[in-house]
Amino acid sequence: MIFKVGFSKDSHNLVEGKEITLGGIKIPSSQAISAYSDGDIIIHCLAESIFGSMGLEDLGENYNSKTMEKNFSSLLMLEDAKKILLQNNCKISNIDILVELDYPKLTQWKFKIKENLSKILNIKLNQISVKATTTENNFPNIITSYCNILIYKSEEK
Structure with a gap:
């Protein structure tokens, strides 16, 4: 098996x-989150970490004012x-997400976010963690x- 790690950080006003x-x-x-897109920074970080694990460029290379309409869906x-x-025949081993935000508190929303991402990516709930903290x-x-x-690819064909 080949394992690869991706990481991303995103901040918005x-x-x-x-x-x-x-x-x-x-x-x-x-x-609201000030952004060119819908501002979904969890999706931004998740997508960019996948791109990084595959050795690809950051989001700004492909998703910008020249290629996308304002307020486009981060999905x-x-x-x-x-x-x-x-x-690339790769699968997700696990995802670890942390959101830093003072208000609103995300306690009641973390599991809903986790469930939604699990459904979108077709992975099990225990393969994803969504945590929140404040500043x-x-x-x-x-x-x-x-x-x-963390993604992986089997060397077997």
């Missing part, structure tokens, strides 16, 4: 709004990353996500 989207789940909030990035994994109000206007992924 928070602005006045009505909801944020994380892992494809819309979460009520007094803030497009993840679908592309999933296709690349399939084309202790040091950076209340920023949201950050980190993602590690």
Whole structure:
């Protein structure tokens, strides 16, 4: 077996709004994520970590104002990353995600995000972890996500 690791980090500013989207789940909030896309930083990190594990460039190379319409769904990035994994006969061993956000608290949303990502990627719930922490109000206007992924490919044909 061949194992590969991918890692990504993404940060965005928070602005006045009505909801944020994380892992494809819309979460009520007094803030929104400022981004060219829908701002789903969990999806950004996850897709980019998959790209990294495959030795590919960062998201900005392919998903930008020249190639995508404003407010496009970040799920497009993840679908592309999933296709690349399939084309290369690679499978996901596990995913570890951490979101850093002061408000809203993500306690009640973490499992829903985990379930949604599990369904999108067709992996078991125990192959993905979604954790949340705060900045202790040091950076209340920023949201950050980190993602590690381990993928594998069997050498057998």
